[in-house]
Amino acid sequence: MINQLKERRTIRQYLDKEIDDSLLNELLETAFRAPTTGNMQVYSVVVTRQQENKERLAPAHFNQPTVTQAPVVLTFCADFNRFVKWCELNHAQPGYDNFQSFVTAAIDALLVAQQFCTAAELSGLGCCYLGTTTYNAPQIAEALHLPRLVIPITTLTVGYPAHTPAQVDRLPIEAIVHHESYRDYSPEDIQRLYAYKESLPENQQFIAENHKETLAQVFTDIRYTRENNELFSKIYLDFIVKQGFKLPE
Structure with a gap:
């Protein structure tokens, strides 16, 4: 297993082969065993399989071909919506509309994403992280109908590898x-x-x-x-506020 992990590669091209629901659900359940703050599980995963919906997501990811070619696209979200509703239904007053809570949920979502990625690769699948998720979060949220207190954090395209690319370098x-x-x-x-x-x-x-x-x-x-970093920083921060999280003054 250690050797498999050390040999991992990012896969952007996939065979025309679907991923069985049973396998996908098993991998997701494995991912959900990742550590989570206070056992709150303040994350959600949106599974996109239908081609028209992948095409709707593609522009937000700068039309990278891997989005429309992958059999499955997974959007991992920081999600306090579900937990807050549970609190309110049980006569508890939630205080989770703040930056600390957003960071907590974002960390949880990333832990789940990486555990899914590891489990998927050990099962013979390939994955590609899309850093564009935080660049164009408003468009992704619109395409996926994300409600208040739900923020997209990262995206994985998943499928059976069509090739084995060379490993990229790493610092010592x-x-x-x-x-x-x-x-x-x-x-x-x-x-x-x-x-x-x-x-x-x-x-x-x-x-x-x-x-x-x-x-x-x-x-x-x-x-x-610098220009792009500052532009996308403003877009993302504005969106975080729009979705109900208050930034420190």
């Missing part, structure tokens, strides 16, 4: 693990820890194709710009 363990306390990085540390990533032919190609001097510039100037 020493770049990430800090023993006992955080040890900050010197310039020499940074150069050493990122040297392998920067040397890879595919990353050298990114630099050349984008007419940049360094791989870091590809990230800051092309892939994840």
Whole structure:
């Protein structure tokens, strides 16, 4: 199992083969055994199988082909709607329309998503996380009819792999693990820890194709710009408030 986990890959292309309801439900039930704050399970998962509904979601995910080609699309949501209604029906006064509660539910949703992803991959399926979920949350919420106190957090496309792509690089363990306390990085540390990533032919190609001097510039100037980060930050924060969560003043 450890070797399988270490060999995992993101799969964006799938065979034209449906996932049985029994398998999907088993994987979801396995995911729901993930840790959850206070055993509240403040998350929900929207399963999208119908092609017309996948096509409705696709623009919010920048029309990535994996959305419409995957047999199943799963949208994992932070969800205090259900828990609040349970409290109110049982003469309890919920105080969960705040940023702390949103973060709690978002963490729960991500834990469930990753446990599903792991179980699915161990069962022979492939998955792809879509980071676009937080970029265009309002459109996703409209397509899925999400009510108050429900926020989309992440999306997985799921299916049987049509190919086995090469594994992408990872930083060495020493770049990430800090023993006992955080040890900050010197310039020499940074150069050493990122040297392998920067040397890879595919990353050298990114630099050349984008007419940049360094791989870091590809990230800051092309892939994840300040302008886009600030734009999508405002969209997401405004949507969180619209859905009923109050941000700290």
